[in-house]
Amino acid sequence: MSDGRSVTWAKDGSAGAVAAHIARVIDLNPRARIAVPGGSTPLPIFEELVGRGIDWSGVTLMLGDDRIVEPGHAASNQAKLEGAFCATEATIVALEEGMEVPDLDLLWLGMGSDGHIASLFPEMKTEDVEGRRVIRTEPVPLSAEAPFPRLSMNMEALTQAPREIILVARGEDKKRVIEAAISGSITLPITTLIARATCPITIYWSAE
Template identity: 50%
Template sequence: MSDAAISANITWADHADAVAVAAHLAAAIERQGARLLAVPGGSTPVAIFDKLSTMDLPWSELSLILTDDRIVAKDHEASNFGKLTKAFADSDAKLIDLTEGMTPPRADLVWVGMGADGHIASLFPTMKAPVQGDEASPLVVRTVPDPLPPEAPFERLSLNMAALIDTNAIIIVVRGADKKTILEQAIKEEHDLPIAKLIKAASCPITIFWSES
């Protein structure tokens, strides 16, 4: 895909706070009939989850699946599934747990964050993971960041790149000037970090929600 084609595929949102992201997700559900959302883990999504969970949406028809999770007990403080369960406890949404090697249903919308190293979901620039890309590759893989981050020293489960881009729409939610630089470089194909691979491979519209903090 050329730089021009990549740029044409991308929209930078005017507002990127939790209310704006939640409103975008709700509009996608109402306008496009999105019924399965793939959502990220970590701390950034929690405020957005809190806003989204209060909205009047067809929750009984909605399913949520994580893009990735740490391989820990569900009641562990590092469990993304635990955070998701807590955030949507009062809704009728179906929550789909990741298991290694599973074939998850196709998401209508995929929401990813991005680390300072350009990683998305739990696909890291340097990691131990099965070979991906052929038809036999599982869509949910076990990954081990290399080196393991001291703040979260756990093996992970992650949707692979094929699963992340097989969707109708992608949103990227990031904070900080350094991450904006990485994103801009990814769009220009100035590096091949995971975020750049996602942007280059995706054929669906991508909306970027970036803010300074």
């Protein structure tokens, strides 16, 4: 378990504060490799980033996980990422099952209220593999809102590939889950991430 010194709660959990953190990473390394989450929570942060006038020409973006759907499908996180950054020169890499996850300058994660991260769920169907890899997963039970199998960075990739991690969460329920995970009083994917991560973790939390 992390001793707590590597896990920091940001004072400001707003979309602007998250965007500023990511912008600093790119300013320090114009060829940064950054992994981002899917879903709706990142979209306002994407908008903030695109509006900041960042030089994206050397930056590589990829997802930490995605739904296995046809290209352009409404449930595709890849389509949302490409749409958000279509006016920039960022290189956007699509996930493929079995691909090796490269060294990441920043891993940006979200978290579900059940403690899942990327598409690693408390209960799921999956066959993990050794190394920092992208694996196929399927949550159990399968969500009615997104009834699709997933591609996800495995836990080894999430904990061993990045130089730093930011976790963005909204709502009191998620705050309680994170606090319990830090203390080690629950056993969920977020607990495993915090226990195994070899880099600093900054938590950007807000009530809404």
